[in-house]
Amino acid sequence: MLKRLCIRLVWSLLVLIGAAGLSFLIARAVPGDPARVIAGAKADAETIALIRTELHLNDPLWKQFGRYLWQLGHGDLGKSYVTNQPVTEAILTRFPATAALSLTALVIWMALAIPVGVLTARYQGTYFDRIVLVIATIGISLPALWVARLLQYELAYKAGLFPVAGLQSFRHLLLPALTLVVLVGGYYARLIHTNMVEVLRMSFIRTAEAKGVSGSRLLFVHALRNALIPVVTILGIDLAGLLGGVVFTENVFALPGIGTLALQSVFNLDAPIIMGTVIFSAFLVVSANLVVDLLYNFIDPRIRG
Amino acid sequence: MNWLSHFGSFRWLSALLLGSTIIVLAENKPKAGGTLHLPLGGDISSIDPARCYELPGELFVRVLYQSLVDYDDGVEMVPCLAKSWTVSADGLIYTFELDPRARFSNGRAVVAEDYLFSFDRMLSPKMHCPADFIYFGIRGVEEYRAGKSEHISGVEAPSPNKLVFNLLKPDLTFLYRIAMPFAAPVCRELLKEKFSEIGTISAGAGPYKLKEWNRGARIQLVRNPFYGGACPAFVDELDATIGIEDSVAQMMFERGELDIVDLKFGVAGAEFPRIKRTPEISKNLEAEVSSAIDYLALNTEIPPLDNKLVRKAFNYAINKQRLVEIQGGRSVAMNGPLPPVVPGFSPNLKGYDYLPEKARALLAEAGLPNGFTTSVIFPNVVQENFRMVAAVQEDLRQVGIILEVNPLSFPAYLEKSQRRKTAPVCYASWSEDFPDPSNYLDALFNGETISERDCQNLAFYNNPEVNVLLKTAASSLNVKARLALYQKAEELIVEDAPWVFLVCLKQYVLHQPWVKNTKPHVVWPFRFEKMWIDR
Structure with a gap:
């Protein structure tokens, strides 16, 4: 176990140095x-x-x-060329906005994806299942920028249901979060669906059914608990990716997160910030991979075996 | 109806007129209070008066750090933190009597020593002040920057309320230079270190002080409770949300989330036609011709553009009226490098009309009857540039010039355009620091300023006759003679055609009906301290 951890740590460090080197070269290569x-x-x-x-x-x-x-x-990490602000400080002051957006979106999409995924697995092949599949496919295929702009125009500007942009209150987070839900929610519903279908075919489900476990308890306790194991893995890595900056969504809704910081630094050729945000994102993804990898041993007893 | 009844109705009419006048006067009377909600496209790079040299950042810095003098509604100077000033007969000594009421945001009185400190700070090479060259005409700056003296000898404080500037040469633009935020006093005890960037500290004597600056998100200014100069503010708070794109700002404005829609040119180009078509929005749109110009710099050192005939062919080939149409009428076509708002502008200056036949003839005369291929670079950050360059490209194609188009990021564009013998053609913009022809002609056409890189003279134009005229005009004390010299220089420049003189942009202010006194100024398009809110 310790050896495995050490190897993973060395690899993680090498990935981070690689990310630093690559971002350094790209920032310098740009005229x-x-x-x-x-x-x-x-x-x-x-x-x-x-x-x-x-x-x-x-x-x-x-x-x-x-x-x-x-x-x-x-x-x-140095100082910004444009604002003279230390890069670490710039990243840390922007991180709360990105974290708030990512977590709000995650809570909403999981709250939707779990029941939808479970029910489509239960009623596989019905119209309900097919409609959800179509919606999920559309959601996955849509460009983030377009979805953000569309929701902003229709729900904030036309209908006045949300503030158009900025981050002055929790209300300002809802529409950007909804954008992420549209983009990602369907994918998770399908992911849960696929895992549920697989789990529902397993013998322990048949045993539980034979023992007279009720339908909802069978679905949401016995089957879902097993179906969520691979979902948690992907969720961890996806969350790390989001925390590294949601570039388009943050930019459209003027959220002061890591994504807008990264985009602005590219426009300004602000190399220290470009490198800082890349290294920060890489650090989050590498750490999430590491944590998920180690946690897997505890979540899934079969791996330990 | 008899005479009396006529008199009676006249009395009613008079009373009605009087009442209306009182209401109008009351509406025009400034009111204190309220918050002005503003958008910012990107974050302000710095609120240090020695560092900020960009719009719209300077709009905030100038109300945090007010200077000795400022512009009236036109281009005349009025006192701000100074009470009065005198200029010696030879134009070399400027003496300011300071307003004893002036206070920093911590309540301390502003004294002449503060200006000595601030000028030493701003002009130190350690500060990297991007506008330091504007003050190189003060005696002793060169020695100070070379480390030969501890202070700038040309800035003196004979008493706490008296400040003296000694110049190397007479300079009629000196008051304009002093009106810039770079020359504002900074409160020394509020700084952590003399030569470090101010960061998020508020150390000025302007009508506002910094409440909070959450970088990349929001900047809030509140009225300086100790302010004591002659240019006070009325609105209690300025609250700017950072990172809002043009189209998003327009939506926020129409939903009532913003009081002013854009702090650059006042309206987003893409939104302009719709705004004009919508009376309830356009009734609050104010417009003035600005000092910002767009031009095509033709590198006079790169063949075949080193040939005047070819450069003239460029000028005759481009239809400027079409460019004005592309911009939806938000600009006016130019005949020379000076915009109409700059003193010395010649309305009768003969420029280049749109004559494609003549352009073809000139190319043939230059030995290029079949035209040639060249390339243009321009900053890709402004979407409208793409459409403008495409129109230029099409016009040039009609006379046989093939123009390859290279959009670049702004830093890459600066690097290439300002490097010698690198870019044949640049689509460029310029706006003034102060309303004087020298700020265009000297800055952009003086051959003596050409350097291998980082050169503002993008055409690398060098005409010794023009150089002499510019040098003579710069130190002339006779206003009329000086402007005549600049006009002569402008004529020679137009004849040499180092640019295609394209368009001068209009400045707009689109505001909510309750925001008053928003008329754009020629130097500072948005002057927050002049505005007030009347709901």
Whole structure:
């Protein structure tokens, strides 16, 4: 167990260094001068040259990357070129908005997906099952930007049911969360459905049925508990992905999360923030993978065996 | 009906008129209170007066950090934190008497020493002030920046209420430069370190102070309770939500979630036709010609654009009226580099009409009867640029010039456009720092400022005759003679055609009916301290 953990940790570290290296190279490969970004469009050549020297931008790339890794090793992600704000501080101040959005969406979509997934498995092949399948397929296929814009226009602007954008209260979170529910909810309903169908065919269900366990108890206790095991795995990794920034949804609804931070930094060629958000997202996904991998031993006794 | 009854109805009419006048006057009287809800497309890079050099960020910084003087409703200077000022006969010494009522947001009185501190801070190379070059005309700045002196010798404080600036050369634009937020006093005891970025501290003497800045989300300003200058504010609070796209801002505005819709040009281009068609929205739309211009810089160092005939062919080939139509009438076509709002603008300047036949003839004369292929770069952040460049591309194709189109991110665009012998053609924009021809002609056409990279003269245009005219005009104290020199320089520039002089944009303010006094100003399109709310 300990050996397995150590190997996983080493791999996780290598993935993070790889993500740092890749984001560093991409941020540097994009044309544009960071010194010019810091100085502003109208600044004179003297000021720009001074900034270039201070940031060691005239050094060879390998030297710059080495310096960056050294700082990273000491927990320093650097400062934003545009706002001069420490990257760690920028990420941490944006994280609550992303976390609030992701968790709100997750609660809503799971609250919908579980009963829908269970019932479509129970009534497999009926019209209800087919309609849900169509809705789920449409939801999965729709582009996030389009869904966000459509819901914003129809439900906020036209109907006035929600605020259009911004984040001043919990109400402001509902429409962005609904966007994620439309995009992801169907997928989870299908996932639960597939697992439920498989579980319902198992012999222990037949035994429980023979012992006279009631229909709803059979579905929501005996079958669902088993069907949710693979769902939890995927959910953990998906949540980590969301926490790393919901780029389009956050941007359309002007939510000050990691996604808008990442997008703005790309427009501004703000390399420290680009790298910081990439490393942060990678860290979340790697950690989630690690945690899920280890938790699996406890969740599913068959693996331990 | 007799005379008396006539007199009676006249009295009623008079009373009605008087009543209406009183109501109108009462409506025009500023009222204190309320909150102005505003949108910001992206976050403000900094609220440090020594660092912020971008719109709309400067709109907030200038009310946090007010300067000695400001503009009236036109381009005349009025006192703000100064009580009065005098200029020596040779134009080299500016002496300001400070307003003793002026207070920082912590309640301390502003004294002349604060300006010495603030200028030392702003002009130190450690601060990376993006606008430091605007103040290089002050005596002693060069020595200070080179580390040869501890303070700028040309800024003096003979008494707590007297501030003196000594200039190297006479400069009629000096008051404009002093009106910029860079020259505002900063409260030293509120700073953590002299040369560090201010961050989220409020250390100014403006009519507002910072309440909260949740970066990337929201910035809130409240009235400075100690404010004591001559330019106070009326609205209690400015509350700006950050990260709102143009179309989203328009929706929020129409749902009543915002009081003003856009802090750039006032309306989003894509929304403009609908706004114009909707009377209940357009009745609260105000417009003025602005100082912002769009132009096509033709690199005079790259063949065949080094040939004046080819550059003139570009000018004759492009239909500017069509560009104005593409922008939905939100601009006016230009004949030269100066917009109509800048002093010295020549309404009779002969520019280039749309004459494609003449363009073809000029290309043939230049030895290019079959045209040629070149490329244009432009920033991809502004959607409208794509349509403008496409129209230019189509016009040029008609005369045989094939224009390859390269949209770039803004940083990449700056890097390429400002590097020597790199980009043949750039679609570019410019807006003034202050209302003077030097801020266009000197900044964008002076051949003596050409550098290998980071050069603002995007056409890399160098005409020694123009350079001499610009140099002479810059230090002239005779207003009329000075403007005449700039007009002469402008004529020579137009004749040399280093640009295609495209359009001058209009500034709009779309506001809710309860927001008053929103007329756009030529330098600062939105002046929050002048507005008030009347619900």
